[in-house]
Amino acid sequence: MPDPVISIRGLTKSYGDNEAVRGIDLEVHAGEVFAFLGPNGAGKTTTVEILEGYRKRSGGEVAVLGEDPERAGGQWRERIGIVLQSCRLDPYLTVRESLELYAGYYASPRPVDEVVELVGLGGKADERTGKLSGGQQRRLDVGMALVGDPELLFLDEPTTGFDPQARRQAWEAIAGLRQLGKTVLLTTHYMDEAQQLADRVAIIAAGEIVARGTPEDLGDRDSQPTTISYRGPEGEVSLSTATPVQTLNELTGRALAEGFELQNLEVRRPTLEDIYLELTEQEVPPA
Amino acid sequence: MSLVLHQFRYDQKAFWRNPASVFFTVMFPVVLLLIFATIFGSQTVDVRGGIKTTTYYVPAIITLSVISATMQSLAMSLVIAREDGRLKRGRGTPMPAWVFIAGRIGNSIVVALMMLALLALIGNVLYGVAIPWDRLPAIVLTLVIGAAAFCCLGIALTAAIPSQDAAAPIVNALLLPLYFLSGVFIPDDQLPSGVIHFADAFPIRHFFEAFFDAYVPANGGGGASVSWGNLAIVAIWGVIGLLLAVRFFRWTPRGG
Numbered sequence: 001m002p003d004p005v006i007s008i009r010g011l012t013k014s015y016g017d018n019e020a021v022r023g024i025d026l027e028v029h030a031g032e033v034f035a036f037l038g039p040n041g042a043g044k045t046t047t048v049e050i051l052e053g054y055r056k057r058s059g060g061e062v063a064v065l066g067e068d069p070e071r072a073g074g075q076w077r078e079r080i081g082i083v084l085q086s087c088r089l090d091p092y093l094t095v096r097e098s099l100e101l102y103a104g105y106y107a108s109p110r111p112v113d114e115v116v117e118l119v120g121l122g123g124k125a126d127e128r129t130g131k132l133s134g135g136q137q138r139r140l141d142v143g144m145a146l147v148g149d150p151e152l153l154f155l156d157e158p159t160t161g162f163d164p165q166a167r168r169q170a171w172e173a174i175a176g177l178r179q180l181g182k183t184v185l186l187t188t189h190y191m192d193e194a195q196q197l198a199d200r201v202a203i204i205a206a207g208e209i210v211a212r213g214t215p216e217d218l219g220d221r222d223s224q225p226t227t228i229s230y231r232g233p234e235g236e237v238s239l240s241t242a243t244p245v246q247t248l249n250e251l252t253g254r255a256l257a258e259g260f261e262l263q264n265l266e267v268r269r270p271t272l273e274d275i276y277l278e279l280t281e282q283e284v285p286p287a
Numbered sequence: 288m289s290l291v292l293h294q295f296r297y298d299q300k301a302f303w304r305n306p307a308s309v310f311f312t313v314m315f316p317v318v319l320l321l322i323f324a325t326i327f328g329s330q331t332v333d334v335r336g337g338i339k340t341t342t343y344y345v346p347a348i349i350t351l352s353v354i355s356a357t358m359q360s361l362a363m364s365l366v367i368a369r370e371d372g373r374l375k376r377g378r379g380t381p382m383p384a385w386v387f388i389a390g391r392i393g394n395s396i397v398v399a400l401m402m403l404a405l406l407a408l409i410g411n412v413l414y415g416v417a418i419p420w421d422r423l424p425a426i427v428l429t430l431v432i433g434a435a436a437f438c439c440l441g442i443a444l445t446a447a448i449p450s451q452d453a454a455a456p457i458v459n460a461l462l463l464p465l466y467f468l469s470g471v472f473i474p475d476d477q478l479p480s481g482v483i484h485f486a487d488a489f490p491i492r493h494f495f496e497a498f499f500d501a502y503v504p505a506n507g508g509g510g511a512s513v514s515w516g517n518l519a520i521v522a523i524w525g526v527i528g529l530l531l532a533v534r535f536f537r538w539t540p541r542g543g
Contacts, residue, residue, distance in 0.1 A: 052379060053379075054375070054378075054379075054539070074381040074383065075381075077379065077380055077381040078381050080379075082376070082379040084372050084375060084376055084379075086372055087371065087372030087373065087375065087376050088371035088372060088373065089373070090301050090368075090373065092300070092301040092304035092305050093297065093300060093301055093304075097297060097300065100297075101293075101294075101297045102380065104290065104293040104294075105290070105380040105381055105382040106380070106381060107381070128304075144376070148380065148381070
């Protein structure tokens, strides 16, 4: 198995008495889309900015593309692309000019026109960035991170504050990265975003990883009981069962035999959101 | 080096498209020159044995425009870029930090040279203030040393500016009084000597004197056109600015 693209062991980061990151272990492999999911203030951005080389860690070991980000130089930066959590663009340059400016920083950039298409800004190439909508600006952020043709991309809360349509468009741009074979580390506090985009998810709360896995099996979602609820002759009923097929069979059999209807019948597995809220409940969830 | 040119090209584009930078850096000095020349144009100033007011104000306003194109413009635009996260984003690329700074300084110096040409031309065409072609090397040398020094001071100043909103007030609160006290707005002969002594403690007065000496020939023409003493003081201020900038300049936003 090749070396992981990102490898973290026992990572800690303190600001004075405040421990923002309290011992994180993680590996991200080539071609993977990995999501850090957690509420605001959980330590996501701190961790990502340590991996990007913006912050120094307090303890632990970190290797990104085989190098320590604190010491890595220009050669290493050729291979990574960064979308910061909040960053504006120069409003007086056009989309194409912004990308050309950044393309000039790299030894072997991707063709600018190709990047424009890739992030879905084909019709806006000659528009000044100050005139783009929030969603379009964010896609250009992704384009700016992509123009150097990096192997690894960091996306820090790529869609925070977006309306649903802008999020959908940003997701499409990010999903396109997978097809390019890029490794992506993204942070988000939206459950559906992690579910939609990531191969693997780590839930982070108060500086620690509290669960990890694929979006499907996260937090042992598979083995959690299923909830069945309905309104019958006894009134509102809600049952929890580990064997939903059998329970349903008995229930519908009884309903048919006794001739009543199971109104509002609902079979519910715990959603990723349920797991997330349960795991991060000591934190105040974002509004 | 070609990377510096690359950066410079895009800085130029962004500069000329930004209405605020064009107004404050280019239009404002022109308007000031027109106003001072219109109000005081018929008088004389008692320096160098008496010269026309307009002959005084052309180099004075060029001095102001150089400081505006360098210190003022850089301090404001760098703080805005820093708080926008644009400087941080740039640091995440392979581009070395010095390339970015060199592009910005180059941009400022080129704008300062353009202002020299523009104001010298207006002074000549409208008010008959001679363009001292024979002293051009001294003028350009003085301007470039001054421009470089005030660039360094502008970059250093960003460390003292916490937010985008604070940029214009802080920069103007520093520069405007010194323009008055240094003889840029009010001719030397009307300033008490105590005021000039005070202004001598700051670089604007020395840069103005150096530029004035380069631009306005001494009585009977000729004479030393490069004021080395004043230029040396300006350069020392520049070096201090550079050291402070290296030590305190931030690439990441202050707010959050």
